[in-house]
Amino acid sequence: MIALDAVKVAAIVFFASIAQVSIFSSVIVLGGTPDLLLVTLVCVALLRGSIYGATAGFAAGLVVDIATLETLGVTSLLLTLAGYWIGRYGETTGRDRAHAPFLSIAVVTVLFAAGALGLDFLLGESAPARRVLLETLFQGIGLNLIVTVPVYTLCRWALGSEPGRADHPREVRLLG
């Protein structure tokens, strides 16, 4: 069951990575670009938790870095952190909250852009903060939020509920 789950996650993330670098990166709407891969990763992490999130983030980042001939490890590092962090949020505070995917996407889009800028700056590559933070970020957040609805629905349909999740308590209760 867990193996099948892992295969499904791997297939979804691989498809999203290829679609991002081949199709979605060239889609420019009102100056922004939707990040299908980031949205998919957040949805997977919310549905499956931090371990799946971190592992899927690392693998997806590796595929992107290989496909675009970028510095190996940059996208992996950012997506691993994003996947783990959102996974932890999904396992704790964000569990079963309807707003969790949207809140996660908005926050992660900002942090991912800032992280990518910081890493590029450290590596001595071009890091145009003005272009990223003022000219494209808000459009990117909006587009990612729009993409979230179908992607989250598809991911939930493909992955189903987490194995054993039905037994989890639905809210935290104080003992004693």
Add this chain to the structure above:
Amino acid sequence: MLSLLLLTVYFRESPGGGLHGFQSAGATVLRPFEVAAERVARPFRDAVGWAGEVLDAKSENEKLRRELDAWRQRAIEGQFAQEDLDQLRRLLGYRSGARFPTDYRAVAAAVIARAPSQYEQQVVVAAGSSDGIRQHAPVVTPDGLVGRVTKVARNAAQVTLLTDESSFVAALDLQTRADGLVRHGQGTSSLKLDRVSKEQVVEPGNAIVTAGWKSDRFSSIYPRGIPIGVVTHVNQLDTDLYKQVQIEPFVDFGSLDSVIVLVSKKPEPVIP
């Protein structure tokens, strides 16, 4: 930790190192998937492009007819000038550097991937060192200059576009010979001609082409005469050292499907 390790080793190793080899092999493996995804998306992209073009077709048609008349006259003048130039070159025994397009072999390649973030203006093309492509090779389309090759794998190459923050091209105004540096402008697909001194003349409507400079030991990686764009706006402030020249590029960087990589037929100059 693994990501940090990858990043550190990749950054420190030479282009022929193990991780670069792994990346090159990986890019070859991923290529069929990227080509397939690009082919699936192409009809939709074409449909969107077609719808946009139909809306602008009438005004575009009138504008192009006016331009055609002007260019037809210039072509005739240019043909006479070229004949005179060839004759004078033969008489003087003039030797020039690599010239575009006669001294270059064109390698046509499809665009198979783009950098995931919009501020990294880079694309990956489906041709690499096995096709003779080398680092710093100029990349064009029939419309004009696109950029240069910045990384080469066996079957793929990364092209940094002219609109990237790191791209600078020595260029000149074809009509007035005013020279400067073309670099990215405001937005993701605009350019500007920088470092144009106030004494030089640049007017809206003038064409900007690569300058293709050459000194004793070095030369520009871009050959002379590749079209870049047309001047749309010129501004000059008393407090600025240089003119502010906005350029509308001939190439539509947002919808690049295929490009031509120029591989020089002449041997690469060896820096002593």
